[in-house]
Amino acid sequence: MxxxxxxxxxxxxxxxxxxxxxxxxxxxxxxxxxxxxxxxxxxxxxxxxxxxxxxxxxxxxxLKLDSPQKAALIGAGKLGTALCLFPGFKAYGFEISAIFDKDPDKIGKKIGNTTIEDVATVDSLTQRNIKLAILAVPANTAQSTTAELVQAGITGILNLSPCYLDVPPDVKVVTIDIAMELGALPYYI
Amino acid sequence: MxxxxxxxxxxxxxxxxxxxxxxxxxxxxxxxxxxxxxxxxxxxxxxxxxxxxxxxxxxxxxLKLDSPQKAALIGAGKLGTALCLFPGFKAYGFEISAIFDKDPDKIGKKIGNTTIEDVATVDSLTQRNIKLAILAVPANTAQSTTAELVQAGITGILNLSPCYLDVPPDVKVVTIDIAMELGALPYYI
Missing domain, CATH: 1.10.10.10 (Winged helix-like DNA-binding domain superfamily/Winged helix DNA-binding domain)
Known part of the structure; x- marks a missing residue:
């Protein structure tokens, strides 16, 4: 802040x-x-x-924001795509350098300059030295995808799925629940 | 929570x-x-x-979430569109019943069942009994748009623009800064 x-x-x-x-x-x-x-x-x-x-x-x-940080986006739906093109990440030194989705129609296409890869190959993150992931998948696949990300060496997850993620103690999760934040407003209006 | x-x-x-x-x-x-x-x-x-x-x-x-709440979306860009179609709002009783944008190419088109209106007519919210707004406009127009929303009787704003909003004391703002949340992660990884 x-x-x-x-x-x-x-x-x-x-x-x-x-x-x-x-x-x-x-x-x-x-x-x-x-x-x-x-x-x-x-x-x-x-x-x-x-x-x-x-x-x-x-x-x-x-905060270790003094050197550029690579992040992977998981889920190239409407929210994921919007985030991928969001200019605000640059101020913090973030670069979304990998995008994964499970939809065959999306795999191979590009968002900006980054090609969408098959989420089944998410284990390639281990070799690419990417430790951060932005999770923008539906709630019902969030936990299984998280398990694969942890397996692939991800240790920081920004979770945009409206659900709880079960992770090992050395993995840090920050959840943004947009609906919950909106839910705080009616009390005041 | x-x-x-x-x-x-x-x-x-x-x-x-x-x-x-x-x-x-x-x-x-x-x-x-x-x-x-x-x-x-x-x-x-x-x-x-x-x-x-x-x-x-x-x-x-x-929390006054026991009756349905209408909300207006300001900004029908990628993030706004994704939010508009996001199913999670329903759990809290929210319905996005108005969408505004300034782009003539978007005005008149629909997202889901809701037609995009000209943001210049945002004052119509007064008559429509909408008190909540989701602000998904670029940072450089966020403050001026907020002033118009307050004028139109909005008293609760979910701000997705990465900036501070200056509002009267009776208006409640909740800001979600996705980049800032991601910015908290490198410290831990």
């Missing part, structure tokens, strides 16, 4: 920010921000604040 | 669940779960646990 806010502020030509200004962006209280930043030795200058570019570099390095 | 987990468990033919079983699903400690549920008078039965159907009904009613 800090990273995203700081990148946004940098784009808007800001060089320095105080913890109270940043607090407004991230909805975290200024003392917490100062505490968090002090963990990696970032201390603001009185009356000037924090050097934004410096903070971005620090956080980028902590 | 509780709602999603309980719906999942109900689909898997479970009638009762203990707070420790539920804890495994939602990654929240059992005492916290018992405390949360006690707020709305849900108390498990010793040796049996909580009645799942009953909990679902309670939470659905608290």
């Amino acid at each position: 800090y990273f995203r806010a700081l990148v946004f502020l940098e784009k808007n030509q800001k060089d320095y920010i105080s913890s109270s200004e940043l607090a407004e962006f991230v909805h975290i209280k200024p003392p917490q921000i100062r505490k968090d930043f002090s963990y990696f030795g970032a201390f603001g200058t009185k009356g000037i604040g924090y050097d934004i570019k410096n903070l971005i570099n620090e956080i980028q390095s902590i | 509780y709602f999603r987990a309980l719906v999942f468990l109900e689909k898997n033919q479970k009638d009762y669940i203990s707070s420790s079983e539920l804890a495994e699903f939602v990654h929240i400690k059992p005492p916290q779960i018992r405390k949360d549920f006690s707020y709305f008078g849900a108390f498990g039965t010793k040796g049996i646990g909580y009645d799942i159907k009953n909990l679902i009904n309670e939470i659905q009613s608290i």
